[in-house]
Amino acid sequence: MTLPAEQTGDGATTSAVPPSQGGPPARRRPGGRTSRIRTQVLGAVRAELGERGYDELTLDGVAARAGVHRATVYRRWRNVGGLLADVFEATGDDDWQPQDTGSLRGDLAALNHESQAALTARPSIAAALIAASFRSEEAARGVRRLWEDRYARCEVIVDRAVRRGELPPHTDARRLLVAATAPLYHQLVLLRTPPDPDLPDQTARTAVLAASAGAFVKSPPDGQVV
């Protein structure tokens, strides 16, 4: 879920979408010129996506914006799918961690504030990457891995709350995290409602109340609906 802010080369805010946890081995990242070109090119991809959208994304446009020779871009990334896959790879390849505010509710609210900021930035790279995931298989795979990684990193929020005695030990961290974050994405991305400044806190509070009432305890004693 959380798509934390990250600066692109153009100063636009983007959202982080990391690679799989425990997935394929990390690529070697040579430093120097190759690394600098990658940074320039991926920054240009994010900026083009955020400002112009997926339909306008071309290797030539990216090369021009990055100030990199187009032959280099074609050789290394081949096509738009290759560029997108590498944007997701790079976005997830960071040291992002959720904030530690000292309480479950504070941690979840901070997470939601971060996501809301990323989704409502103009342009929003986070929103552009999500939109791209409905148009490209590479982007869909990238988004899926990034969400997976981000939720895995956020499980520490639940671990800390269990250690503090705020939550029972057998709390399903993933379900709690999804409940705490889904309404924000639902409103902003699917329902396309204007951002509500109270929503990040409200949603965090709701999840904490549900958790305190035992909503996320594994193997709930009552599986019936009515």
Next chain:
Amino acid sequence: MTLPAEQTGDGATTSAVPPSQGGPPARRRPGGRTSRIRTQVLGAVRAELGERGYDELTLDGVAARAGVHRATVYRRWRNVGGLLADVFEATGDDDWQPQDTGSLRGDLAALNHESQAALTARPSIAAALIAASFRSEEAARGVRRLWEDRYARCEVIVDRAVRRGELPPHTDARRLLVAATAPLYHQLVLLRTPPDPDLPDQTARTAVLAASAGAFVKSPPDGQVV
């Protein structure tokens, strides 16, 4: 949210996405041949979207599938945007109402089961319409209006629960409904996780627990985060 099942001409399950409540006046719907052609054409649009996706949607393809002369389709719907707008208009123009199971938890679970069925149908017209909303302004407007209408229709679930004494009178119906339904859409549409048969009931149960703990009472006494 809820995108209830609807039969297309092809027998595929689709999702309902109704027009605005209190929006523009309803169009006149002539019966007979004109109405029949519209039904055939919109059924073909849904089927094409579900099976082939937005990129493959063409007026010629729709006309051929519907068995309607292409000149008719061009004259009446003009372009793909016109077809999509009318699909949303027609989808929302139904008498769908949420089930009345006798309990808040049962009603919310039924809603989620209906949405999960629509989103996991193969092909899923609901998923195709959501995906189209990231590619077309007409579809984005149509989806927005349809969600709005569906959530408005679902407020009766909360009204009934208040009347039964299951919820306090000043419950924010919309926030409760979003909390009860968002995780399902989040998982299936954004995170693209495989459907979990327990999720519809779990999410309903979580929302009821949060509601019982006062999460959706309007003007909460405590607006602080930590």
